[in-house]
Amino acid sequence: xxxxxxxxxxxxxxxxxxxxxxxxxxxxxxxxxxxxxxxxxxxxxxxxxxxxxxxxxxxxxxxxxxxxxxxxxxxxxxxxxxxxxxxxxxxxxxxxxxxxxxxxxxxxxxxxxxxxxxxxxxxxxxxxxxxxxxxxxxxxxxxxxxxxxxxxxxxxxxxxxxxxxxxxxxxxxxxxxxxxxxxxxxxxxxxxxxxxxxxxxxxxxxxxxxxxxxxxxxxxxxxxxxxxxxxxxxxxxxxxxxxxxxxxxxxxxxxxxxxxxxxxxxxxxxxxxxxxxxxxxxxxxxxxxxxxxxxxxxxxxxxxxxxxxxxxxxxxxxxxxxxxxxxxxxxxxxxxxxxxxxxxxxxxxxxxxxxxxxxxxxxxxxxxxxxxxxxxxxxxxxxxxxxxxxxxxxxxxxxxxxxxxxxxxxxxxxxxxxxxxxxxxxxxxxxxxxxxxxxxxxxxxxxxxxxxxxxxxxxxxxxxxxxxxxxxxxxxxxxxxxxxxxxxxxxxxxxxxxxxxxxxxxxxxxxxxxxxxxxxxxxxxxxxxxxxxxxxxxxxxxxxxxxxxxxxxxxxxxxxxxxxxxxxxxxxxxxxxxx
Amino acid sequence: xxxxxxxxxxxxxxxxxxxxxxxxxxxxxxxxxxxxxxxxxxxxxxxxxxxxxxxxxxxxxxxxxxxxxxxxxxxxxxxxxxxxxxxxxxxxxxxxxxxxxxxxxxxxxxxxxxxxxxxxxxxxxxxxxxxxxxxxxxxxxxxxxxxxxxxxxxxxxxxxxxxxxxxxxxxxxxxxxxxxxxxxxxxxxxxxxxxxxxxxxxxxxxxxxxxxxxxxxxxxxxxxxxxxxxxxxxxxxxxxxxxxxxxxxxxxxxxxxxxxxxxxxxxxxxxxxxxxxxxxxxxxxxxxxxxxxxxxxxxxxxxxxxxxxxxxxxxxxxxxxxxxxxxxxx
Numbered sequence: 001x002x003x004x005x006x007x008x009x010x011x012x013x014x015x016x017x018x019x020x021x022x023x024x025x026x027x028x029x030x031x032x033x034x035x036x037x038x039x040x041x042x043x044x045x046x047x048x049x050x051x052x053x054x055x056x057x058x059x060x061x062x063x064x065x066x067x068x069x070x071x072x073x074x075x076x077x078x079x080x081x082x083x084x085x086x087x088x089x090x091x092x093x094x095x096x097x098x099x100x101x102x103x104x105x106x107x108x109x110x111x112x113x114x115x116x117x118x119x120x121x122x123x124x125x126x127x128x129x130x131x132x133x134x135x136x137x138x139x140x141x142x143x144x145x146x147x148x149x150x151x152x153x154x155x156x157x158x159x160x161x162x163x164x165x166x167x168x169x170x171x172x173x174x175x176x177x178x179x180x181x182x183x184x185x186x187x188x189x190x191x192x193x194x195x196x197x198x199x200x201x202x203x204x205x206x207x208x209x210x211x212x213x214x215x216x217x218x219x220x221x222x223x224x225x226x227x228x229x230x231x232x233x234x235x236x237x238x239x240x241x242x243x244x245x246x247x248x249x250x251x252x253x254x255x256x257x258x259x260x261x262x263x264x265x266x267x268x269x270x271x272x273x274x275x276x277x278x279x280x281x282x283x284x285x286x287x288x289x290x291x292x293x294x295x296x297x298x299x300x301x302x303x304x305x306x307x308x309x310x311x312x313x314x315x316x317x318x319x320x321x322x323x324x325x326x327x328x329x330x331x332x333x334x335x336x337x338x339x340x341x342x343x344x345x346x347x348x349x350x351x352x353x354x355x356x357x358x359x360x361x362x363x364x365x366x367x368x369x370x371x372x373x374x375x376x377x378x379x380x381x382x383x384x385x386x387x388x389x390x391x392x393x394x395x396x397x398x399x400x401x402x403x404x405x406x407x408x409x410x411x412x413x414x415x416x417x418x419x420x421x422x423x424x425x426x427x428x429x430x431x432x433x434x435x436x437x438x439x440x441x442x443x444x445x446x447x448x449x450x451x452x453x454x455x456x457x458x459x460x461x462x463x464x465x466x467x468x469x470x471x472x473x474x475x476x477x478x479x480x481x482x483x484x485x486x487x488x489x490x491x492x493x494x495x496x497x498x499x500x501x502x503x504x505x506x507x508x509x510x511x512x513x514x515x516x517x518x519x520x521x522x523x524x525x526x527x528x529x530x531x532x533x534x535x536x537x538x539x540x541x542x543x544x545x546x547x548x549x550x551x552x553x554x555x556x557x558x559x560x561x562x563x564x565x566x567x568x569x570x571x572x573x574x575x576x577x578x579x
Numbered sequence: 580x581x582x583x584x585x586x587x588x589x590x591x592x593x594x595x596x597x598x599x600x601x602x603x604x605x606x607x608x609x610x611x612x613x614x615x616x617x618x619x620x621x622x623x624x625x626x627x628x629x630x631x632x633x634x635x636x637x638x639x640x641x642x643x644x645x646x647x648x649x650x651x652x653x654x655x656x657x658x659x660x661x662x663x664x665x666x667x668x669x670x671x672x673x674x675x676x677x678x679x680x681x682x683x684x685x686x687x688x689x690x691x692x693x694x695x696x697x698x699x700x701x702x703x704x705x706x707x708x709x710x711x712x713x714x715x716x717x718x719x720x721x722x723x724x725x726x727x728x729x730x731x732x733x734x735x736x737x738x739x740x741x742x743x744x745x746x747x748x749x750x751x752x753x754x755x756x757x758x759x760x761x762x763x764x765x766x767x768x769x770x771x772x773x774x775x776x777x778x779x780x781x782x783x784x785x786x787x788x789x790x791x792x793x794x795x796x797x798x799x800x801x802x803x804x805x806x807x808x809x810x811x812x813x814x815x816x817x818x819x820x821x822x823x824x825x826x827x828x829x830x831x832x833x834x835x836x837x838x839x840x841x842x843x844x845x846x847x848x849x850x851x852x853x854x855x856x857x858x859x860x861x862x863x864x865x866x867x868x869x870x871x872x873x874x875x876x877x878x879x880x881x882x883x884x885x886x887x888x889x890x891x892x893x894x895x896x897x898x899x900x901x902x903x904x905x906x907x908x909x
Contacts (some may be wrong), residue, residue: 224583255587295591312591317605366636389605420604422612469614512604518606 031299037073037577045571066094081428082113104485130170134231138167138384147483147497153357164243188219198366207235233322244282250275259524270295277320291320299571305401317389317419324386331372353554376503433458449487475505498533528558545577617644622703631677632715641671648697657688682844683752717902723756730779735771738761738764752799752844752897760883761893768884776878789850795909801895802839808889812836818877819867825877833865845899848906
């Protein structure tokens with residue numbers, strides 16, 4: 001009881017302080033202190049049904065959960081070149097009246113500004129990205145390009161984990177940027193620097209671990225730019241009793257050229273680099289040296305809006321990049337909702353429904369080892385563009401023209417491993433992916449109201465020839481989705497969507513040791529299907545706030561011996577406002 | 580600028596073209612996990628009648644369909660000596676030079692060869708005949724094959740069940756004889772001892788290398804079953820001043836003691852410069868010049884000790900040698 005009271009008092013005390021600050025600064029100068037933030041209320045009503053011969057008599061069929069929260073931020077501008085932002089989150093879980101279930105967190109705190117009119121700096125919580133091979137927060141698989149109705153829950157997870165649309169990582173540290181402008185030969189020379197702490201010393205066997213990055217980008221003209229980027233994840237010796245220190249440097253060069261040709265707008269993007277992964281004073285750890293090369297030629301016909309690209313990739317199996325290979329999804333975690341099911345109370349496997357709504361499955365810290373992944377969901381690019389051990393040709397073709405209601409893009413990925421796993425024979429990968437979006441508002445009288453249909457289809461295939469003794473690899477994944485967002489009356493939307501994943505086949509999953517070396521393989525036989533459809537209504541109060549009520553139906557069917565078969569029905573009420 | 584872009588694109592394409600897939604793989608070989616186990620090339624022994632004294636060796640080869648953990652055992656049918664070799668290969672190529680893994684050493688005898696594979700039922704067997712023994716390098720201080728050297732000076736307490744005799748039987752670690760030290764002495768730690776002076780070999784000091792870090796003292800010790808109280812103390816007296824005698828209290832006496840831990844024969848090897856001065860069982864300051872000078876060893880003594888309250892004690896001693904460069908390889 002004492003703890004609950006303390007939490008409430010803390011919350012009230014902070015809110016009061018924020019108001020006092022607001023009043024003090026407001027009296028001095030207008031807009032020196034502003035409030036910002038967001039508020040959200042989200043409620044789930046789940047209904048679970050096991051589809052098996054034996055009825056599940058142990059697991060509760062219904063489960064209600066939810067929370068209400070306020071992210072209250074205060075933005076202080078002591079002078080024109082400095083900004084201080086603090087954001088506190090007060091969250092009350094569903095059923096948490098009178099302080100029970102209330103949590104109170106500092107969600108964001110930073111100082112940023114311009115020093116001497118030259119160096120732009122930020123201290124504290126920073127969002128940062130560099131290149132796709134050095135520091136890049138890749139989107140989570142399966143649910144990143146879903147119909148609008150599914151996107152609402154994904155957006156909530158992304159917001160809670162600071163996953164921005166610009167693929168930056170939220171870290172705690174410092175960044176500094178500066179630029180030089182020239183009158184001849186070179187237009188601009190920009191410098192970017194970042195340093196964040198990714199692990200804290202325990203003063204015993206764990207050293208402080210730092211991620212640092214430096215990038216120099218030279219803009220020669222509007223047609224050409226060349227850059228150099230280096231990152232390093234390293235332990236600071238002496239911050240614990242551990243003598244061995246970890247080091248993971250990555251150095252890359254990148255270039256971009258824009259080459260107009262007739263009515264075509266062409267561009268070339270190239271990035272190449274190398275990486276290291278080693279421990280000092282630890283003989284047992286491997287010393288990995290990797291390389292990569294990525295070049296893309298993109299051409300766009302200005303008049304018709306048709307575009308196409310050819311991309312070539314070569315990434316060795318030893319290439320490691322802490323900043324670019326860390327996954328958002330932690331597949332070693334387990335879902336919180338209905339964590340155990342069936343009469344045996346088996347752990348429930350992660351599904352796309354969980355990926356869409358389960359906060360507990362997501363990671364916010366850079367990882368120095370390759371994280372676990374789900375081959376069923378993505379066996380080809382589990383670590384995004386920087387996925388190691390890949391050589392591939394990616395061909396894209398699409399149509400995207402301003403003012404046109406149709407937007408379509410197709411991709412064909414054909415590749416293989418660079419180095420075999422357990423055999424000299426390489427796995428081969430083939431992906432075909434098509435997405436289309438049709439804006440039907442053009443065909444209505446009121447073109448300001450939304451009427452959109454989206455369709456997507458992805459087919460992944462992994463194969464590797466076997467021998468008489470070694471089973472061949474043949475893993476197939478298909479993902480398709482269709483969604484609609486129809487604003488039938490001003491600010492009133494009907495949303496509908498369906499997404500299905502089917503996977504079947506066989507592959508070997510790597511078992512890696514503490515240093516990431518593969519020391520064993522486990523067999524993975526899979527044959528299943530996940531289906532999710534949803535229907536909902538959304539009312540938008542403004543561009544920054546909405547209320548949405550939705551019903552989801554999710555079905556998992558697995559035809560393997562340890563497969564799980566069940567249905568979820570889910571009601572969700574979501575209110576969200578950003579201010 | 581266009582030119583630069585095309586050059587860079589060309590370089591990139593050339594780089595892609597030069598990016599070769601690797602002819603190796605990560606992780607364990609799947610063939611070792613899933614492949615059928617077949618003996619593609621039967622067990623072959625290059626020489627099954629080995630004249631080790633003339634430097635003959637025998638090559639054992641087997642070809643398998645996949646890498647497996649294998650274990651080769653060559654057992655002397657008379658001595659019980661064992662040579663054990665292990666590995667993880669698909670092409671087994673092992674060379675036996677007559678050395679032993681588990682003492683005793685091999686005799687002139689027939690040996691059984693057995694090759695087994697982890698998680699496989701197959702066992703390959705054959706026999707090898709040892710027609711002569713390999714010559715061991717080093718200065719042999721005592722192998723007891725010809726009895727006690729008249730120049731040695733044994734002392735045995737008048738306790739109960741005292742042995743301190745040379746036994747002749749198949750239990751010898753090397754050859755057919757060993758020194759049996761045993762008895763019960765209730766009033767003193769010392770049960771018996773054997774002084775081995777250099778004069779027993781017609782020398783004032785032992786004929787050894789002067790570089791102490793290059794000289795190893797070796798012996799083979801046997802702990803009988805259920806006897807855990809024995810202590811064997813080895814002492815090395817140096818004639819530091821070269822006057823032909825050892826002067827107690829003014830010249831170096833280096834020592835080490837062993838309490839045989841595991842039952843059966845064990846090899847004890849010590850680099851001479853690592854042998855210290857012991858005072859009442861603890862390391863102490865050197866008595867003489869403090870220099871380890873193996874070429875000045877005047878006398879080696881073997882003392883067999885036991886706590887007087889602990890009852891009967893026994894240990895066997897065989898094949899005391901000094902070797903150069905490395906411990907003896909029995």
